Amino acid sequence: MAAPMAAPVQSSLSPFAARLLGSERAQAAIALRTLLSESSLPSPLWPRFVDERPGLLSAIWVDGDWEPPLGQLFVALCIAHGQLLVDGLAALKLATAAPQVGFATSSVTALGELQRLCDKTAIRVAATSPSFPSDPARELAKDAGAVWVVDPLTVAQVGALIARRPPLALCSVVGAVQQPQVLDLAVEGVTSPAWTPRELVRRCLGSTSAAWVALCGGALTGQPWGADEPLPSDVSHLLILPADHELLTRRRLLRDPTLRITNACLGCELCSAYCPESLSPHREMQALALHKPLSQHLSSACSGCGACSVMCPAGLLPAALFVDPRLVRPLLLPQRHHPTPPPSSVRIPIELALRRLGLSDFGPD
Ligand code: SF4
Numbered sequence: 001m002a003a004p005m006a007a008p009v010q011s012s013l014s015p016f017a018a019r020l021l022g023s024e025r026a027q028a029a030i031a032l033r034t035l036l037s038e039s040s041l042p043s044p045l046w047p048r049f050v051d052e053r054p055g056l057l058s059a060i061w062v063d064g065d066w067e068p069p070l071g072q073l074f075v076a077l078c079i080a081h082g083q084l085l086v087d088g089l090a091a092l093k094l095a096t097a098a099p100q101v102g103f104a105t106s107s108v109t110a111l112g113e114l115q116r117l118c119d120k121t122a123i124r125v126a127a128t129s130p131s132f133p134s135d136p137a138r139e140l141a142k143d144a145g146a147v148w149v150v151d152p153l154t155v156a157q158v159g160a161l162i163a164r165r166p167p168l169a170l171c172s173v174v175g176a177v178q179q180p181q182v183l184d185l186a187v188e189g190v191t192s193p194a195w196t197p198r199e200l201v202r203r204c205l206g207s208t209s210a211a212w213v214a215l216c217g218g219a220l221t222g223q224p225w226g227a228d229e230p231l232p233s234d235v236s237h238l239l240i241l242p243a244d245h246e247l248l249t250r251r252r253l254l255r256d257p258t259l260r261i262t263n264a265c266l267g268c269e270l271c272s273a274y275c276p277e278s279l280s281p282h283r284e285m286q287a288l289a290l291h292k293p294l295s296q297h298l299s300s301a302c303s304g305c306g307a308c309s310v311m312c313p314a315g316l317l318p319a320a321l322f323v324d325p326r327l328v329r330p331l332l333l334p335q336r337h338h339p340t341p342p343p344s345s346v347r348i349p350i351e352l353a354l355r356r357l358g359l360s361d362f363g364p365d
Pocket residue numbers: 271274275276277278279281301302303304305306307308309318319322
């Protein structure tokens with residue numbers, strides 16, 4: 001019988017990485033890559049430079065502050081699924097031959113849990129400043145090379161995969177609810193598409209507001225979602241707001257974005273000054289007002305972080321427009337990484353971000 005052909009994924013481990021790992025660990029890395037590529041996780045899981053320029057990767061940082069404002073998912077992951085995080089990150093270190101890996105967060109609770117879990121491992125745990133959007137690559141990566149910043153939910157899903165457990169289905173429900181919390185939708189025994197905002201609000205002991213609206217995905221780029229409309233299967237963040245909240249008023253004004261931009265964009269360029277990717281959202285806003293499509297550069301480089309929306313003095317929500325699927329060039333949000341860190345490093349203190357979005361009342365005590 002003819003020998004089976006080698007799976008194409010085997011060649012994806014570069015000779016550089018194989019040499020670095022040694023033959024035994026290289027075999028384990030190849031097996032792991034095969035498992036990842038055959039799973040439902042996004043493929044490729046890491047940025048292209050990891051494979052295209054082997055040796056460039058200096059570190060993987062798990063960004064514990066990657067969530068939209070008020071999100072509680074990372075702390076819940078650390079408390080209830082910390083071992084999946086640790087195992088997932090160890091697996092990614094092996095699969096990519098990253099010299100250094102670690103968790104970065106400004107949460108004191110998460111830091112405590114992680115330090116306990118990572119004691120006696122090669123995984124670093126680092127405190128970062130509570131700024132928006134977070135930027136562990138700039139704060140922590142002092143070495144030459146490129147950093148891959150990855151979100152914790154992806155890392156925990158890798159951990160679940162190698163532990164042969166079903167994927168996690170966690171959703172942070174925050175804002176105007178009696179008991180903000182992270183719900184485990186899988187454990188509750190109903191498949192995710194059956195969940196509606198009304199049911200999740202009920203599980204948080206109801207809303208603090210008689211009339212409320214759900215934003216699926218969070219304050220800055222989330223979509224208003226009908227109370228009885230089934231949520232997407234990968235929902236991880238639901239923000240409940242009183243129906244008269246200023247953020248919803250700003251969104252209503254965006255229903256006719258062209259009109260809103262034409263009438264209200266001040267051209268102040270504050271959005272561009274705070275863009276962590278050094279993009280020019282003010283130019284895009286002007287282009288959209290003239291019915292021009294988004295530029296290719298913005299489409300590929302915008303992380304959807306929402307800093308431009310936080311800072312806009314005219315109350316516009318540029319980020320919500322840039323991720324709007326109805327625009328001419330819808331975005332596929334890339335996972336953030338910084339082969340060449342952008343020159344701008346202005347960050348918004350998280351308290352200021354919450355204040356500008358009218359969300360201070362919903363923060364932790
Ligand atoms: S959402 Fe995009 S354009 Fe706006 S600040 Fe973030 S990266 Fe820049």
